[in-house]
Amino acid sequence: MSQFDWPALMRAGMQGLRLTPEQFWRLTPAELRLMLGQGGAQAPLNRSGLDALMAAWPDGAGAGVGAGEKGECDD
Numbered sequence: 001m002s003q004f005d006w007p008a009l010m011r012a013g014m015q016g017l018r019l020t021p022e023q024f025w026r027l028t029p030a031e032l033r034l035m036l037g038q039g040g041a042q043a044p045l046n047r048s049g050l051d052a053l054m055a056a057w058p059d060g061a062g063a064g065v066g067a068g069e070k071g072e073c074d075d
Helices: 006-016 021-026 029-035 047-056
Strands: none
Touching (some): 006 021, 006 029
8 A cells, every 4th residue: 555645735736736734635635636736637629639539530421420310300
């Protein structure tokens, strides 16, 4: 089991982020990491990423809504 460096985390939360003790202790470790900029989340999809997806999965003629299939909003 990994150990937390509580004094360092408390300094980062209460001094660096200006959290109150109550706010600090209500956070989960994941929330604190995210607030400290250590979240491992991926960057949002940008235009080049969208272009790559569109090239890998092109909409061909006869595929999906608009090629004779009814969408949810169609009457």
